[in-house]
Amino acid sequence: MNYFSSDFKLGILGGGQLGKMMLYETRKFDIHTKVLDPSKEAPCKISCNEFQQGDLMDYDTVYNFGKNVDVLTIEIENINLDALEQLEEEGIKVYPPSQTLRTIQNKATQKLFYIDHNIPTAPFSRFAHTSEIEDSISNGGMEFPFVWKCTKFGYDGQGVKVVRSLKDLDGLPNVECIAEKMIPFKNELAVIVVRNPSGQVATYPVVEMEFHPEANQVEYVICPARIDEKVAEKANIIALKVSEKMKHIGVLAVEMFQTKDDQILVNEVAPRPHNSGHYSIEASYTNQFEQHIRAILDLPLGNTASKVAGIMVNLVGAEGHTGNVVYDNMEEILKMEGVTPHIYGKKQTRPFRKMGHVTIVNDDIAKARKIAEQVKGTIKVISE
Amino acid sequence: MNYFSSDFKLGILGGGQLGKMMLYETRKFDIHTKVLDPSKEAPCKISCNEFQQGDLMDYDTVYNFGKNVDVLTIEIENINLDALEQLEEEGIKVYPPSQTLRTIQNKATQKLFYIDHNIPTAPFSRFAHTSEIEDSISNGGMEFPFVWKCTKFGYDGQGVKVVRSLKDLDGLPNVECIAEKMIPFKNELAVIVVRNPSGQVATYPVVEMEFHPEANQVEYVICPARIDEKVAEKANIIALKVSEKMKHIGVLAVEMFQTKDDQILVNEVAPRPHNSGHYSIEASYTNQFEQHIRAILDLPLGNTASKVAGIMVNLVGAEGHTGNVVYDNMEEILKMEGVTPHIYGKKQTRPFRKMGHVTIVNDDIAKARKIAEQVKGTIKVISE
Numbered sequence: 001m002n003y004f005s006s007d008f009k010l011g012i013l014g015g016g017q018l019g020k021m022m023l024y025e026t027r028k029f030d031i032h033t034k035v036l037d038p039s040k041e042a043p044c045k046i047s048c049n050e051f052q053q054g055d056l057m058d059y060d061t062v063y064n065f066g067k068n069v070d071v072l073t074i075e076i077e078n079i080n081l082d083a084l085e086q087l088e089e090e091g092i093k094v095y096p097p098s099q100t101l102r103t104i105q106n107k108a109t110q111k112l113f114y115i116d117h118n119i120p121t122a123p124f125s126r127f128a129h130t131s132e133i134e135d136s137i138s139n140g141g142m143e144f145p146f147v148w149k150c151t152k153f154g155y156d157g158q159g160v161k162v163v164r165s166l167k168d169l170d171g172l173p174n175v176e177c178i179a180e181k182m183i184p185f186k187n188e189l190a191v192i193v194v195r196n197p198s199g200q201v202a203t204y205p206v207v208e209m210e211f212h213p214e215a216n217q218v219e220y221v222i223c224p225a226r227i228d229e230k231v232a233e234k235a236n237i238i239a240l241k242v243s244e245k246m247k248h249i250g251v252l253a254v255e256m257f258q259t260k261d262d263q264i265l266v267n268e269v270a271p272r273p274h275n276s277g278h279y280s281i282e283a284s285y286t287n288q289f290e291q292h293i294r295a296i297l298d299l300p301l302g303n304t305a306s307k308v309a310g311i312m313v314n315l316v317g318a319e320g321h322t323g324n325v326v327y328d329n330m331e332e333i334l335k336m337e338g339v340t341p342h343i344y345g346k347k348q349t350r351p352f353r354k355m356g357h358v359t360i361v362n363d364d365i366a367k368a369r370k371i372a373e374q375v376k377g378t379i380k381v382i383s384e
Numbered sequence: 385m386n387y388f389s390s391d392f393k394l395g396i397l398g399g400g401q402l403g404k405m406m407l408y409e410t411r412k413f414d415i416h417t418k419v420l421d422p423s424k425e426a427p428c429k430i431s432c433n434e435f436q437q438g439d440l441m442d443y444d445t446v447y448n449f450g451k452n453v454d455v456l457t458i459e460i461e462n463i464n465l466d467a468l469e470q471l472e473e474e475g476i477k478v479y480p481p482s483q484t485l486r487t488i489q490n491k492a493t494q495k496l497f498y499i500d501h502n503i504p505t506a507p508f509s510r511f512a513h514t515s516e517i518e519d520s521i522s523n524g525g526m527e528f529p530f531v532w533k534c535t536k537f538g539y540d541g542q543g544v545k546v547v548r549s550l551k552d553l554d555g556l557p558n559v560e561c562i563a564e565k566m567i568p569f570k571n572e573l574a575v576i577v578v579r580n581p582s583g584q585v586a587t588y589p590v591v592e593m594e595f596h597p598e599a600n601q602v603e604y605v606i607c608p609a610r611i612d613e614k615v616a617e618k619a620n621i622i623a624l625k626v627s628e629k630m631k632h633i634g635v636l637a638v639e640m641f642q643t644k645d646d647q648i649l650v651n652e653v654a655p656r657p658h659n660s661g662h663y664s665i666e667a668s669y670t671n672q673f674e675q676h677i678r679a680i681l682d683l684p685l686g687n688t689a690s691k692v693a694g695i696m697v698n699l700v701g702a703e704g705h706t707g708n709v710v711y712d713n714m715e716e717i718l719k720m721e722g723v724t725p726h727i728y729g730k731k732q733t734r735p736f737r738k739m740g741h742v743t744i745v746n747d748d749i750a751k752a753r754k755i756a757e758q759v760k761g762t763i764k765v766i767s768e
């Protein structure tokens with residue numbers, strides 16, 4: 001099929017910031033795109049060829065949207081999978097396949113998948129309802145602390161809570177969930193794997209998520225990770241195994257923990273371009289969005305190596321600010337070396353909302369790290 | 385002014401491939417854009433916030449378009465300048481200023497500008513009509529060979545002809561023109577200078593246009609130029625002088641000849657992102673389009689250095705092909721290392737039409753040069 005002709009149509013489910021960054025690449029290759037998103041203010045609304053407002057969880061909406069495209073991809077996992085399955089049966093190329101998404105959409109299913117395929121992951125228990133956890137504790141089947149995770153619709157840290165005592169269970173929704181053993185880890189790592197339908201596979205260098213020492217929140221994504229080469233190799237092998245078993249097509253971000261004794265445990269995966277790969281726009285030979293497009297169109301994959309070291313800082317809404325967004329001190333960070341801000345185009349800020357990110361690139365990773373800290377301390381996402 | 389708010393509007397005159405690449409950057413910074421172009425199939429039609437179809441040479445169209453924006457820029461020089469002057473008087477920020485464009489729009493005026501400011505350029509004569517050249521030759525005032533250039537609307541090699549004998553004058557339009565001494569040169573070089581209203585100035589590394597040994601057509605733009613450091617320094621100083629005297633704002637591409645005896649002569653300039661800077665998208669810390677946006681918004685300029693060596697190959701329509709475009713062997717070039725195609729989105733090809741470009745980046749410029757040759761020999765822009 002000639003992707004570079006106007007006869008070809010690529011459908012994208014979801015029109016948020018990931019889709020927006022994907023569209024830079026479809027524009028570069030002049031690929032005709034059609035986007036479905038529930039919001040009429042979706043960042044993807046411009047830059048795509050056709051935009052449709054609609055519910056991503058609604059069977060008919062997704063089915064009707066998808067049946068008129070040649071290849072269908074996603075930028076968010078919460079999609080009506082029955083519609084995707086039907087589209088696959090009718091010959092539409094859905095990448096990642098519905099099967100991959102089904103494994104991932106439910107966190108319990110995802111964890112069981114790792115167990116079934118002998119992929120190292122933190123021990124966990126599955127509960128049909130949160131209320132059952134208390135029984136398990138009194139029976140000695142569970143110990144504090146653990147991480148409670150809602151199995152469905154967990155996205156961007158919603159539906160996750162560290163439980164240190166019975167009291168912490170108060171107020172949690174009484175839904176299907178998992179309770180995962182809390183693993184003290186040295187580092188949180190991620191590897192982006194890319195795979196095309198012809199079977200070509202490649203991995204990006206291991207990245208490191210550096211946490212704020214007090215807030216326990218990811219502050220920086222650093223590429224390459226400042227870890228031992230053997231640990232990086234281990235992480236790479238495990239990510240490749242996850243990719244192989246999941247039979248995904250496109251980009252797959254594999255998030256992992258490096259434990260105190262240098263074990264690698266898989267935390268969770270995202271079968272799409274991911275926050276941990278945003279650095280690649282400025283730092284890599286082929287960024288994750290172009291790579292995803294290459295993969296789902298079954299084009300040859302690009303070079304995943306880096307030109308320079310890259311660090312990403314998320315721009316999230318400051319606490320105490322809700323309303324029309326203002327990027328305070330933007331000009332100050334533009335003065336700093338190798339700094340590129342990405343503004344997602346959401347008009348309203350609220351505390352911790354992802355509003356954009358900033359990439360810092362430099363030949364010298366230590367310099368980049370210092371500049372990243374200055375960026376973090378300078379720009380503020382506030383309201384008018 | 386807060387550029388990163390929806391109250392701000394950036395107007396772009398012209399909606400071709402340069403505008404299209406500029407829009408990647410306005411999207412990245414979430415800057416509200418409005419584009420004017422005569423074609424309803426302009427590559428910029430999507431990705432801008434507002435598109436208007438209209439004549440760029442019509443006073444009323446340009447004036448009415450411009451009076452509703454805060455900053456107005458161009459991606460093509462042939463614009464109604466009286467409208468721009470009026471807009472400037474009314475307080476619209478027009479970058480580059482109409483004065484810069486007035487100097488450039490007429491090639492005789494541009495050449496005289498170089499003479500007036502003691503900027504080295506090839507000797508030339510100005511003629512009100514092409515027919516006057518013959519008299520000048522018979523009077524001994526002109527010698528073959530020379531380069532005939534129409535003073536107006538010269539763009540992309542149209543309106544330029546090498547004249548080796550009287551016969552070559554046949555068929556040329558009888559218009560205002562210049563006849564320029566043909567300078568045997570070693571290299572054609574270019575330097576991109578960027579300047580913001582606050583007076584911050586920066587230059588990109590000198591690039592080299594490598595010509596096809598027989599066809600006398602630019603085949604590759606190579607950054608950095610493979611020339612002596614002293615020559616590069618000289619080119620840089622002259623480009624800075626042109627920039628200073630022209631009082632442009634934004635990006636200015638200064639094209640120069642390196643003569644056999646290592647003199648630098650200014651050929652011509654373009655006060656906008658330019659073909660000679662396309663390599664910067666993949667190779668530079670700050671690409672020329674982002675840099676242009678930073679400059680015209682009076683933001684701090686970005687780093688102009690390169691991360692890696694970059695080579696650009698233009699994708700022009702193959703001879704003998706007119707009609708719906710096909711990019712033959714696209715998949716083959718995507719297999720090559722560090723290769724990024726840019727497809728401008730013009731649906732129809734014709735011989736020598738600029739349809740896209742390909743960038744090749746590599747740590748090693750010699751390797752990049754080899755791959756560029758493979759790219760050039762592989763991809764073909766043909767019709768269906």
